[in-house]
Amino acid sequence: MKTTLFKMTMGLGIMVLAAQQVQARTCAPREDIMKRLTETYGETRRSIGVARQGTVMEVYASDQSGSWTITVTLPDGITCLVASGQAYEDMVEALPPNV
Template identity: 65%
Template sequence: MNRTVKIFHLAALTTAAALYLFAVTDVAAEGARNCAPREAVVTRLAEGYGETRQSIGLGSNNAVIEVFASDETGSWSITVTQPNGVTCLVASGQGYEQLAEALPPQGDDA
């Protein structure tokens, strides 16, 4: 798969996470079972699923949005860390592919 395709897929996954955040008023209120201190969440994703951080971005209210995934198993997780250090798992699944797609060439608007 070419690098351009990989970037596009990763951007789409990150965009989906951001859209989810807009629909949820308070991610930390999702429930204690989905939230924990960041270090505990990252350790669980690494040790339990072999996932490492693939991308990172800044969301609304200074929340840090991260995509974790395993190239070996294809599992993926999206987390949101609030400024207070609480990290919540907001989505997870299978079939992760790292993509790198470039934007299409800009057309002549004239």
């Protein structure tokens, strides 16, 4: 479990850093990004997490098209697109037993 949490934390950290690096090209006010994801792609929020310094990471996806988008919202309300793709699938996996 500790390994899984570590990997998830590291992944989130990398996404936040990536969002900060490409902010000029893929960022906009949160309301604009949310409107586009829902109206254009039919995506809804599937998960959320809080990173350092009040940064919020969210995953949006569409059951109809399978499209997905990962966003990071900075404390100033600017939301950045971090990654997107196809073939989104909800999964619930049991954690491995403690060894």
